[in-house]
Amino acid sequence: MTTTVDLNADMGESFGPWVMGDDFALLDVVSSANIACGFHAGDAVVMAKTMAAAHQRGVGIGAHPGFDDLQGFGRQRMQLNGASLGNIVQYQLGAALAMAQAQGAKVRHLKLHGAMANMAAEDKAMALTCYRAALAVAPDIIIMVLAGTAQQTAATELCCKMACEIFSDRAYNDDATLVDRSLPGAVIHDAAFAASRMVEMVKAGAIITQSGKHIPTPIDTICLHGDTAEAVDIATQTRAALEAAGISITRFNGF
Template sequence: MTRRIDLNADMGEGYGRWRIGNDGALLKVVTSANIACGMHAGDPDVMADTMASAVAAGVGLGAHPGFPDLQGFGRRRMHLPESGLRNLIRYQLGAAGAMARGAGGRLRHFKLHGALSNMASESADLARICFETALDTDPGLVILVLPRTAMEAAVRGLGCDWAGEIFADRAYNDDATLIDRALSGAMIRDPVQAAANMVAMAGEQAIICASGQRLPCRIDTICVHGDTPESLRIATAVRHGLEAAGFEVAPL
């Protein structure tokens, strides 16, 4: 039986005349796109263009909300009251949904960005607030989570449709969280290494930590960060590696 897995990338992260990443080329490789919603990156024109390109390429659309932090690219932690956090999610998801419809598509999934994602992986309460608000806004969404973290506890508690996500270009701590970007070895930049890691993890259905420890979990989708110089080479290598190992790479 053919095993199936999704390959996603963060994109739509430019702003005005500034472009980040190689979205056009990535859309020929990945099967799902996590599109910035204008707070950590992106603007109305960038969102519209990215949505339209993804729809034309047959790539699944996802909202990728983060903290209102253009200067820090959403990677600086913020502490908001619950009402403010819920409104932040609604605001970004509403924009993403409208842009998706304008491009002739619809949102399929929801994925937190940057520091907001890291904080949700540590706090089930924060994750529940974000996910619950997203589902209240659009009940049909698949929630992408970091498996074996507080995010998984939150979606299991909500009883919603979810997908376990791992990262091709990041290394893991022994608690299934991502190693801080400021630390040596946090980023995986070699496409060959990234592909081998993803084939092994997807095949074993386990996160393989930097220490070598294996954490069994549900793995449905693999992410490549679109803002890194190696993103296209890594995505291409990962897809080729998965297909050679017998996986069908397909949208969620």
């Protein structure tokens, strides 16, 4: 059984005076932060403040690029050619690297956001395009992948540093992809249930799908979406439940 695991949260998703999530509260619970890069959410001021707060707490910083879709929060699927897709990943990662350096911090990992992530989880060629683009800018960056999907296959093929991720607040299909948000039960709001299922999955070394199927996988990190109303409660209860089960929380190293 895994005895250590990372907790990550998507954050830095506020924009100007519009606030999304309680990032500072989450940063007191998680060990890694995926910070929006200004395309699907966030802006330069929010990036700087969030990275500074993460750095002060010793929380690992990750770039969280998505589609150029502020209105849809990066959750609308877009069809881009390979060059355009690679360019927008590099553009956002470059912004993250610069903002982190200005805070005396470092970007450790990259995690795709929203529709970009879901499409890359289904399409190895798309995942390869995104990851090759990122690695061309930052060869030592750790690629955070949706465990058991085409993302993991692509990262394995590239022989890059990788961390396999599961989700505390999302339900799974039997192919290890996430249940579409439009369907009932896709998003989990019950913090106690979210926490208990994470303990169960980490102990089993497997994703447990909505149907009960077990998909064996390495589990390096657990995601808690920062934009859900229950995010801080889910994060707090998940961390407490894992630690009570003898599983310590620490930043992943990549492998």
